[in-house]
Amino acid sequence: MAPSKPGGGFDLTCTLTTQALAVLRPSITVQTRYLPGGIGAVAFDQAATGRLGGSGTLVAFSSGSLLNIAQGRFGPHGIQAVRWIATLGTDYGVIAVHQESPYQTLAQLIKALRDGAPRLVFGAGGTLGSQDWMKAALLARHAGQEPRNMRFVSFEGGGEAIKALQGGHIQVFTGDAAEAMRALNQGATFRLLAVLSPHRLNGPLRTAPTAKEQGIALVWPTVRGVYMGAGTPDAVADAWTAAFTQAHAAPGYAALCEAVGLQPHRLTGAALQAFVQKSVDEYQQLAKELGLQMWKSQGLKQAP
Incomplete structure (x- = not known):
């Protein structure tokens, strides 16, 4: 089930x-x-x-x-x-954006959060307080923002959230590596900014940098x-x-x-x-x- x-x-x-x-x-x-x-x-x-x-x-x-x-x-x-x-x-969290997003690196996304980007909307398969919300909240806190003030859209599963990211309905996806890999294997297109693991993953996501190597101490x-x-x-x-x-x-x-x-x-x-x-x-x-x-x-x- x-x-x-x-x-x-x-x-x-x-x-x-x-x-x-x-x-x-x-x-x-x-x-x-x-x-x-x-x-x-x-x-x-x-x-x-x-x-x-x-x-x-x-x-x-x-x-x-x-x-x-x-x-x-x-x-x-x-x-x-x-x-x-x-x-x-064990799976690990990921931070992903739309394929045509202006954010090329996690540092650029952090800066946008720090500057209070008004239209930045997070989304994932979880509600307020869920682990996917937590990833976004910890990212916002790292940027000096109050997590409870961020805009977050809840979906019933990561697959639905990834569809919303591709459609431009959300700007940042804070899901998991395995569901991201499955979506990419099925033809989805989006940009992975970071994997929230202590080291780079093997397999298809091996080119995705960790948050840690980009100077962000965030592992999930x-x-x-x-x-x-x-x-x-x-x-x-x-x-x-x-x-x-x-x-x-x-x-x-x-x-x-x-x-x-x-x-x-x-x-x-x-x-x-x-x-x-x-x-x-x-x-x-x-x-x-x-x-x-x-x-x-x-x-x-x-x-x-």
């Missing part, structure tokens, strides 16, 4: 899941369905309340999902509301994985966890990740639970620093 419209990062997570399981067990048939709404909120609520699930239903999540949980944007559900099964890979990793409904029996969840553990160790797994623009990120079981909790704690603190409203959720520790 991709909790978005086709073409974005959740869709990509489903693609990688399908490929990884096919290598491990060719007899398994996996189909992707789409349930957009609230950038994952609808799917999470249905999984947490038992309306979405079953022994064969895996739901894609990302670091952005954990960020939304940290802010209470997924309703009254904490991290214990679903069964976290596995992470698959996005971990992608899958979870299951709260009512999933232990035996079923354990079986899927074992399957992904085997898939992680299978020859060629790293190549599968690289083919879709991800770096391998292999977590299951207790290590995954610890990662989820740590991520939520850190995101709560970042959200407070950026002045975002925090909604109460059950099972969450409130950052001081």
Whole structure:
């Protein structure tokens, strides 16, 4: 289940899941369905309340999902509301502009922000407070601007946002490298100003400079994985966890990740639970620093 419209990062997570399981067990048939709404909120609520699930239903999540949980944007559900099964890979943020944009470098875009460019509109697959909004907010803060004053348009998935960028409806796309690579491979045209990774990526995006090498200390990793409904029996969840553990160790797994623009990120079981909790704690603190409203959720520790 991709909790978005086709073409974005959740869709990509489903693609990688399908490929990884096919290598491990060719007899398994996996189909992707789409349930957009609230950038994952609808799917999470249905999984947490038992309306979405079953022994064969895996739901894609990302670091952005954990960020939304940290802010209470997924309703009254904490991290214990679903069964976290596995992470698959790490994506990294990108800053992109229209192919005919006047901005050739990240420095030029930063200067425009610093000068208060009045028509500069950001857009991505997320709402106020989402991880894509966070990338734009951190960029604005670096330019000395108040993040809450920037113009940001929300889309139901990165694929929709990239279409808007090409159509000139937004000026800056703050999405992820993998969804950008998929769009470019499918014929999309836009200019990548920076990848928000600690080093240049391999593959088709190897020519895209990092923000770090351009003097902007901005790195944004996005971990992608899958979870299951709260009512999933232990035996079923354990079986899927074992399957992904085997898939992680299978020859060629790293190549599968690289083919879709991800770096391998292999977590299951207790290590995954610890990662989820740590991520939520850190995101709560970042959200407070950026002045975002925090909604109460059950099972969450409130950052001081």
